[in-house]
Amino acid sequence: MILDLFSFIYFWLTSCRSLSSFNFGLVAVFTQQAPWGFSFPISMNISYLLAVIISLAIFRRMHEDAFVPTIRTQIIASTKYKWHILISFTLSIVLFLLLNHFDIFTLNVDAFTVFDIYPLIREYGSISLMVMLWLTIILNTLICQLIFRHILIQELSRLIPLKITIVLSVILETLYYYPYINTWWEFIPALILASSATYLYLKSNRNFMVSYFYQLAVILVLHIFM
Numbered sequence: 001m002i003l004d005l006f007s008f009i010y011f012w013l014t015s016c017r018s019l020s021s022f023n024f025g026l027v028a029v030f031t032q033q034a035p036w037g038f039s040f041p042i043s044m045n046i047s048y049l050l051a052v053i054i055s056l057a058i059f060r061r062m063h064e065d066a067f068v069p070t071i072r073t074q075i076i077a078s079t080k081y082k083w084h085i086l087i088s089f090t091l092s093i094v095l096f097l098l099l100n101h102f103d104i105f106t107l108n109v110d111a112f113t114v115f116d117i118y119p120l121i122r123e124y125g126s127i128s129l130m131v132m133l134w135l136t137i138i139l140n141t142l143i144c145q146l147i148f149r150h151i152l153i154q155e156l157s158r159l160i161p162l163k164i165t166i167v168l169s170v171i172l173e174t175l176y177y178y179p180y181i182n183t184w185w186e187f188i189p190a191l192i193l194a195s196s197a198t199y200l201y202l203k204s205n206r207n208f209m210v211s212y213f214y215q216l217a218v219i220l221v222l223h224i225f226m
Contacts, residue, residue, distance in 0.1 A: 052139045059146060074209040081204045085214045088196050092218050096189055137223065141216045145208040148173040148194070149201045154208075166202070170194045193218060 060067045078085075152169040153162070173194035174187055197211035204210040 049136045049139070052136065052143060056139060056143060059143075071209065074207045077207055078204065078209045078213060081200070081207070081210045084200060084203060085210060085217070088200055088214050089217050092192055092196055093221055095192060096222070099188060133223075137219055138216065141219060142212055144173065144176075144215070145197075145201075145212045148176075149198065149206075149208040149211055153198070153201070154206055166198060170198055173197075189222075 148169045152172065153165045156165045156168075170191070174190045177187075177190040193215055197215050200214050201208055201211040
């Protein structure tokens with residue numbers, strides 16, 4: 001089971017990047033022209049969203065009997081920790097605002113999706129673009145919980161000490177955003193998100209929906225207001 005789970009992680013990491021690049025390159029090959037400026041972020045986000053959906057379908061297939069019931073149970077249980085989520089969310093946003101205000105780092109919200117398509121949404125007023133962006137954020141954030149919390153902490157702790165899996169999970173989740181980070185200071189928001197989500201996950205008796213609601217709220221606010 002552990003080997004299968006790590007195979008899933010490898011598939012998710014490679015497919016989300018390679019499928020996006022493949023789709024964009026395929027268009028250029030057949031048209032023999034540089035794509036329009038707006039087609040690049042759109043095609044990349046569509047491909048990324050497709051890869052995320054495929055990854056979730058595979059994970060559900062691997063846990064066919066337990067996937068939906070587990071999520072349903074954890075959603076119900078997460079209501080007990082709504083104040084933990086709200087307090088952590090508020091502290092994170094305030095901290096991000098302070099760091100951004102004093103120019104300690106430049107907040108790059110693209111790290112939490114693929115490419116920011118908000119300029120296109122504002123220009124064309126497309127509901128479909130907005131839905132695509134929200135779906136990418138919602139589904140990808142869920143996969144991050146399954147990988148960095150459920151697999152790397154819950155499952156891996158059966159083989160190695162829990163403290164090691166916690167540190168490993170936080171480090172790997174922070175490094176996951178590396179392709180979108182220009183300076184070392186930009187690791188700060190990723191580290192805050194990873195550490196806070198992991199804390200909430202452990203505080204809620206390993207309920208990954210608690211960490212999911214926290215991260216989703218923070219990432220959505222970052223995209224809307226920053």
